[in-house]
Amino acid sequence: MIDPQGREASRLATMQVFGWFGVRCIFRSPAEGDDWLYEERVTLWPAVDAESAIALAETEAEEYAGAIDAEYLGLAQAYTMADELGPGAEVYSLIRPSRLATSVYLTTYFDTGTERQTHTRQEQSSLDRRDLQE
Template identity: 55%
Template sequence: MTSRKGEGEWRDAAMEIVRVEFSGWVSVRCVFRLQPGADQVYEERITLWRATDMDAAIELAEAEALEYAADLDGEYTGLAQANQLSDEMEPGAEVFSLMRSSGLDTEDYLDHFFDTGTERQQGSPSFDLS
């Protein structure tokens, strides 16, 4: 998505340009490597920024990502993906969207990108809040 004074544009599934009103909010997903070595863990973290455009939000998010990684004795991988929000912040507002083309069927897609069996999420054996 690219920003233009108060509006953004992106391509929909048919690759048609769609213009959306920009709310001034941008979410940024950053990826971190924690616990380097055999038991290393990667964390995807989405933060919310008030910014004039996506570039400014990424700059803010990356500065914060470096601090966050240092606090955890981890490493910011350098990957930042931004999403310009068109919704005002209220319950149910979309805060992140990433579209990806894939020839995989639904189960294979989810297994490949989201449910590999190594995620640390509530309900999994590796989920530990301590």
């Protein structure tokens, strides 16, 4: 006779501890003319470490790229989540040093004016104030 409690204890003993990881992958797809569209996409993965999360994300990235007629560019960056999953949880963070002024930094890396995004009125007002301060 099989001992269900013993089997459950054995299963729990062999389970690996995992955490949640946000993995950012970069894609490129054709646009009109000679332009390319670049997409940064963050997905969430339960994994035992960042390397495993990246492996899962890259497999899914290849599938995603095929579905949208894009190319996965082979860049994946993982972030180990410290927060519990839920509203307001930080799923990705990247910190880089820079000597650029705020508006130049944002324009260089995030808000070139060609992004396919929508600014709220509050965001636009904040950007306008920032430009005046520098």
